[in-house]
Amino acid sequence: MIPRDQDEVLVALGDRRVKLTNxxxxxxxxxxxxxxxxxxxxxxxxxxxLPHLRDRAMVMRRYPDGAGGKSFFMKRAPTPRPDWLAIxxxxxxxxxxxxxxxxxxxxxLLWVVNLGCIDLNQWYAxxxxxxxxxxxxxxxxxxxxxxxxxxxxxxxxLHATLDDLGMPSYAKTTGSRGMHVxxxxxxxxxxxxxxxxxxxxxxxxxxxxxxxxxxEYSMARxxxxxxxxxxxxxxxxxxxASVYSVRPTPRAAVSTPVTWRExxxxxxxxxxxxxxxxxxxxxxxxxxxxxLAKHGRLDLARFG
DNA sequence: GATGACT
DNA sequence: AGTCATCAACGCGTG
DNA sequence: CACGCG
Ligand SMILES: [Mn+2]
Ligand SMILES: [Mn+2]
Numbered sequence: 493m494i495p496r497d498q499d500e501v502l503v504a505l506g507d508r509r510v511k512l513t514n515x516x517x518x519x520x521x522x523x524x525x526x527x528x529x530x531x532x533x534x535x536x537x538x539x540x541x542l543p544h545l546r547d548r549a550m551v552m553r554r555y556p557d558g559a560g561g562k563s564f565f566m567k568r569a570p571t572p573r574p575d576w577l578a579i580x581x582x583x584x585x586x587x588x589x590x591x592x593x594x595x596x597x598x599x600x601l602l603w604v605v606n607l608g609c610i611d612l613n614q615w616y617a618x619x620x621x622x623x624x625x626x627x628x629x630x631x632x633x634x635x636x637x638x639x640x641x642x643x644x645x646x647x648x649x650l651h652a653t654l655d656d657l658g659m660p661s662y663a664k665t666t667g668s669r670g671m672h673v674x675x676x677x678x679x680x681x682x683x684x685x686x687x688x689x690x691x692x693x694x695x696x697x698x699x700x701x702x703x704x705x706x707x708e709y710s711m712a713r714x715x716x717x718x719x720x721x722x723x724x725x726x727x728x729x730x731x732x733a734s735v736y737s738v739r740p741t742p743r744a745a746v747s748t749p750v751t752w753r754e755x756x757x758x759x760x761x762x763x764x765x766x767x768x769x770x771x772x773x774x775x776x777x778x779x780x781x782x783x784l785a786k787h788g789r790l791d792l793a794r795f796g
Numbered sequence: 797g798a799t800g801a802c803t
Numbered sequence: 804a805g806t807c808a809t810c811a812a813c814g815c816g817t818g
Numbered sequence: 819c820a821c822g823c824g
Binding site for chain 3: 551552554564565566567568570584585586588590683684687709710724727728729730
C-alpha cells in the first residue's frame with residue numbers, strides 16, 4: 493500500500509483519499525528508518541490502535557524533520573484538510589473554541605502521521621462529554637538519578653495498592669523514560685474528581701515508600717533518585733502518548749502494553765520498538781483491550 | 797509539512 | 804524563486 | 819497576582 497520507491501502516493505481507503513508525501517525522508521537517520529516506514533508501522537498496528545483513539549480530540553505534536561528535528565504542538569486541525577476529517581470543537585474557559593481533529597479510521601491516522609506526527613496524543617474523555625474521562629492514570633516519571641529499575645519497582649507497588657483497593661489496572665511502557673498505569677472507569681466523574689482520586693492514591697503511595705517514590709510536583713523540591721507519581725497529568729485538556737505510539741527516541745521505541753507478569757520479571761523500555769512491536773501485537777493481540785471494554789471498569793461513584 | 801507574507 | 808514565521812494557551816498549586 | 823509545571 494505504501495511504496496518504497498517513490499516519495500509520494502495517493503492512497504484511497506474506501507471513498508477517503510489521503511496524499512502521503514516525503515516517504516523516503518529519513519526520520520531516524522542512524523537507524524535508516526524513513527517516514528514511509530513509520531506510516532507502514534501505523535498501517536500494521538491500526539486495528540489495535542484505532543479503537544483507543546476513536547471519538548477523542550487529538551493534540552498533534554509534529555516532527556516534520558524527523559525524530560531528531562524540532563517539533564511543535566498543534567491543536568487546530570490545519571487547512572487544507574480532507575472534508576471527511578472528523579472535528580471535535582471544544583470550548584475552553586477563556587471562550588476559545590478549538591477545532592481538534594479526531595482519528596476515526598485509518599485514513600485519518602495516515603493523514604496526521606503524514607503531517608509529521610510520530611506519537612499520537614488523545615484526550616482522556618470522548619468528544620461528546622469532554623469533562624468525563626474513561627480512565628484515571630498514573631504517570632510514572634523517574635527523577636534525576638533514578639533508573640528504570642526504580643520505575644518498575646514503583647509500578648509493582650502501585651499495582652499492589654490498586655489491587656488492594658479493588659481497582660483494575662493496566663501497564664505500558666511510555667517508550668521514553670517511564671511507565672503509565674491506567675485504571676478504566678465507568679464514565680461519570682468529572683476530570684477534577686478523577687484527578688482528586690489519583691492525587692489521594694499517589695500521596696499515600698509516596699508516604700509509604702518515601703525512599704523510592706515522590707508525589708512532589710515542584711521541580712525545586714523534587715528529590716533526585718526517586719520516581720515521581722505524576723497525578724497532575726489527570727487534568728482537563730491534557731494528553732499522554734497513546735498505546736502503540738512510536739516515540740521520537742534514538743531507538744524508535746514504542747509505548748507498549750505489558751502484562752503485570754512482565755513487570756514482575758523486569759523489562760527495558762527499548763525492548764519494544766517500531767521494528768518488533770507489530771510482531772508482538774500479532775502474537776499477543778491488544779493487551780489493553782480491557783481499557784475499551786464495557787465491563788470490568790471501576791465505578792468511582794460506588795467507590796465513594 | 798504546508799501555507800501565506802514578504803522580498 | 805527563495806526565505807521566513809506560523810502552527811498550544813490549558814488547569815492546577817504555590818509564593 | 820505571577821509563576822512553575824507538563
Ligand atoms: Mn511521563
Ligand atoms: Mn509527567
